[in-house]
Amino acid sequence: GGDEFVVLLPGLEHDHDALTVAGTLVERAREKIEVKGHACNVGCSVGISFYPNDADEPARLVELADQAMYLAKHDGSGSVRLFGRELPDHPIPARRYLKPVP
Known part of the structure; x- marks a missing residue:
């Protein structure tokens, strides 16, 4: 089992920058x-999505990063996946949405 969390990184524009942080x-x-x-x-395992390239709504960005993360988990612990980069079309487990921090 595990816990999920979100990391927001304003200003990252390139895949390699996000991959460096994820690594x-x-x-x-x-x-x-x-x-x-x-x-x-x-x-x-890390899943990454980019605003606004992948989506422009926060909930959708989290959903897409979550899809990439599930594929990274399938690859094995320590894997990183970028959304939309060779993602197969198959069902992804339902996610538990996080509540905003007050």
């Missing part, structure tokens, strides 16, 4: 941490 997130998530004397291994 750093993946690497940092892989670092072993200790909690109350127990070693914890964490991994993550």
